[in-house]
Amino acid sequence: MTSIVEDYQIVEVQAIAAKKAAKKISILNTNEKNEALNVVADELVKQLAFILEANEKDLQNGKASGFEKAFMDRLTLNESRIKDFAEGLRVVAELPDPVGDVLSNWTLENGLRVETIRVPLGVIGMIYEARPNVTVDATGLALKSGNAIILKGGSSAIHSNMSIIEVMHKALEKTAIPKEAVQFISSTDRNATKQLFTMKEHIDVLIPRGGGSLIQTVVENATVPVLETGVGNxxxxxxxxxxxxxxxxxxxxxxxxxxxxxxxxxxxxxxxxxxxxxxxxxxxxxxxxxxxxxxxxxxxxxxxxxxxxxxxxxxxxxxxxxxxxxxxxxxxxxxxxxxxxxxxxxxxxxxxxxxxxxxxxxxxxxxxxxxxxxxxxTDGGALGFGAEIGISTQKLHARGPMGLPALTTVKYMMSGNGQIR
The missing domain is CATH 3.40.309.10 (Aldehyde Dehydrogenase; Chain A, domain 2)
Structure with a gap:
């Protein structure tokens, strides 16, 4: 069993690796990203039995722990659900790539040309509970929008998530996207989650997805900016x-x-x-x-x-x-x-x-x-996003089901001919 210090060091190493990978993926073209998503989708379907075997371990542990029916439903994978989230990746691959979109442009009186363009956020930290499908959905959206992602799933789905990550890493080795762009924190210690809250030098945004207590904990304790998702009454x-x-x-x-x-x-x-x-x-x-x-x-x-x-x-x-x-x-x-x-x-x-x-x-x-x-x-797939990384109930940056555009920000790009002020 690792110590808190060791866990922190491991998470920090993963965060540094993700940040380096984010630089590489941010300059890939749309075809390279789309090809990678399709390769991952194919590998997930090919490894159905491997993923379901791992999921069964989580389900047995869940039954032994007396988890509620709703919780078990979110935890459960089957052939249809795996094929669905693999298909979600293919749908995401078909969607327009927001990175590089010119949102506005104008020329100043002095001839300086100004453009605002969409760019990736950088490194996304994703904290979520017993939803193995989120591992795939969040990864697909992050990679297509040119971001690296650090995933921290709940301990109840640890076997399912680790099997999915193993399959995705194997697939990414055949593509232009470095597998380091997808990091998974395997420690089940809560301290490993808390470490993500304050890594502003490595992580650009945190997205919590789960019950009210999880979301509240992240919002109240994080120094990293939070894209807040909400419970649904x-x-x-x-x-x-x-x-x-x-x-x-x-x-x-x-x-x-x-x-x-x-x-x-x-x-x-x-x-x-x-x-x-x-x-x-x-x-x-x-x-x-x-x-x-x-x-x-x-x-x-x-x-x-x-x-x-x-x-x-x-x-x-x-x-x-x-x-x-x-x-x-x-x-x-x-x-x-x-x-x-x-x-x-x-x-x-x-x-x-x-x-x-x-x-x-x-x-x-x-x-x-x-x-x-x-x-x-109110679902990314149902609304044509292919998948969603969460449903934002806040009003700043993004609101509602968050697809590809929500995982980007903007840069002002100025082009001149020697203008000075």
């Missing part, structure tokens, strides 16, 4: 002018498609006039899909089998087949509830009234807003 507001079929379909999808992910609905807000018309159909649909309701006083009165909601329920990210139900008598009351308890992730309104929808979209503060659609689309 996502709301569906069913307006009095909502179409019944659309409402029921969206509720079922947003809650049951993958309950353990951050873009699943956790709170259902219903206008009392809609409830009065369709409470039987609503109750039958929720019951048929095994959804447990925590409701306010009116929900308890009007719907069967409702557990009285506590204050905690309105802020809860259940990540399971449970939902909080709030009954309101106006759009303003719905927005007020979202303002109080929402996490600025994804919010949806179901209504046939365009004016009501527009007001909801304008006044609700969130990274992603939906009219007559499920919150499950």
């Amino acid at each position: 996502c709301h569906l507001y069913v307006d009095k002018e909502a179409d019944l079929k659309k409402a029921l379909d969206i509720i079922v999808n947003a809650k049951t498609d993958r309950p353990a992910v951050c873009n699943a609905a956790e709170t259902l807000i219903i206008h009392q006039e809609f409830l009065a018309k369709y409470k039987l159909e609503l109750a039958q649909t929720l019951a048929a899909n095994g959804i447990l309701i925590h409701g306010d006083e009116m929900a308890c009165k009007e719907l069967p089998g409702v557990i009285p909601a506590t204050e905690k329920d309105w802020a809860e990210e259940y990540l399971s087949l449970e939902i909080a139900v709030k009954i309101v008598n106006s759009l303003d009351e719905a927005i007020e509830h979202i303002d109080r308890y929402g996490t600025k992730h994804s919010e949806a309104i179901i209504t046939e009234n365009q004016h009501t929808a527009r007001k909801f979209m304008q006044l609700t503060d969130a990274a992603a807003l939906y009219h007559n659609a499920s919150t499950r689309f």
Whole structure:
């Protein structure tokens, strides 16, 4: 077992290696980066059995530790999921390369030519929990955008992550991208994670992805700039002018498609006039899909089998087949509830009234807003990014699902002919 000092030295060596590799990858052309991503994707599929064998060790450890169902779902890999994240790399390879894009240009009166262009961030530190797919998604986006990446996954997925890293390193050896551009911190000691927080001389940005406590810890303790991702207490507001079929379909999808992910609905807000018309159909649909309701006083009165909601329920990210139900008598009351308890992730309104929808979209503060659609689309893959490195709920630099452009910054490039000031 290594000491804290040894762990720090190892992490620092990895960070230095990543910084050197970042210089090399930043000048590669788009074809070289795309070819590398496709080689990695092919190798991941080729090594399916090797990765699944490693994942099984993590799953057995998870069962022995009594991990919750939602946690186990995020941890689980299968042939389909591996092929999906390999395909995600191929999609990323097909996307336009943001590096080198000229965002604006102008010429000053003295003839000095000015351009602002997209450039890589440099070295990205990625801290995440039991999501082996993040190892691949984050790597693909980092490499395509010309960055090196240092990955620190949770100890619960250590075997899965190390097998994936081994496969990716093997693949990168056949490409123009140095394998040192992808670093993985294998120590399961929390101190190894904390070391990333203060390595400003080597790391340009930290991205935490996981539960609220992880994100809060990084935000509060890091001296490295943080691109903050957020937990998802996502709301569906069913307006009095909502179409019944659309409402029921969206509720079922947003809650049951993958309950353990951050873009699943956790709170259902219903206008009392809609409830009065369709409470039987609503109750039958929720019951048929095994959804447990925590409701306010009116929900308890009007719907069967409702557990009285506590204050905690309105802020809860259940990540399971449970939902909080709030009954309101106006759009303003719905927005007020979202303002109080929402996490600025994804919010949806179901209504046939365009004016009501527009007001909801304008006044609700969130990274992603939906009219007559499920919150499950707040996802890099679903929105055409190939993958995402996280969903930002902050307002500076990047917001919403973060794809390739979010992993770049700008440089001002000036070209003159001897101008002086």
